[in-house]
Amino acid sequence: MRGIFDRKRKPGRGYSDKPRPKNQKKKSASDKKKDIRKQNRRKKGSFEKEYRGRVYGRQVAPQTILIDEGGDSGATESASEFYVVASTVTYKPEALADIAIKNRVGGKELKYRDSTPEKIVKILNEYLETDPDITVMVVDKNDLPPGKDSVLTHRQTVKAMLDDVTKNIGGDVTIYFDYNNKLKQGTAGRLAKKAMKDSEVKLVKATVVDSAKCPPMQTHDFVSGSAGRKFNEHDNQFFKIIEKKAKVKKPDLDDVEL
DSSP states (O other): OOOGGGSOOOOOTTOOSSOOOTTOOOOOHHHHHHHHHHHHHHHHTHHHHSOSSEETTEEOOSSEEEEEESSOOOOSTTSOSEEEEEEEEESOHHHHHHHHHHHOSTTOOOOSTTSOHHHHHHHHHHHHTTOOEEEEEEEEGGGSOTTOOHHHHHHHHHHHHHHHHTTSOOEEEEEEEEOOTTOOHHHHHHHHHHHTTTSSEEEEEEEEEOGGGOHHHHHHHHHHHHHHHHHHSOOOTTHHHHGGGEEEEOOOGGGOOO
């Protein structure tokens, strides 16, 4: 009778039928811990360190649209005079990612509002080298009905942006919206699909992202930030760098279908 110790072991976790190569040394406990830490760092920073046409582990289209706001859509006394939304259409999202990664300090998120004027100028010039297509939607909130819902204003402006930029492009596209509390994942996808319903654009993915985990969006933040500064602070020192590449439009939100 065969005993339990005579049974053939089944391959499972931590076990392999393949013999270890003769020249391969057995790893020490400290080496194994180092490997685990390395794998964890790779998973945590995979978007930043290995971004080459891939986002969050999913294949994305080479044509990418980044959308961010450069003001607030509210109507309170402390709110901005204009609501500004900026977009970048690019075939080089990895180049935008590289700009953010190499200009960060201490691995922290690169932000327009925390940057010096010299750094803002440097990043906008590097951004221009990627040959982006820029569109800026500017909404004068004095023209809006009193007490209009800020969420509705935001969604209508984003939809107007999508309607406009998708007219001039074709092929596969991935869209990233910078996170804010006015646009949820499901709503972002629905707006994108509706905008592309009658266009020649094929939507691969539309998603709301945290800019801290999205280096291309960190670079685009300098576009929306400089646009917001131009219209709400009447300061064109930064936006003038990219102005020749930008299309500035004032949408009629009453004509926007959600």
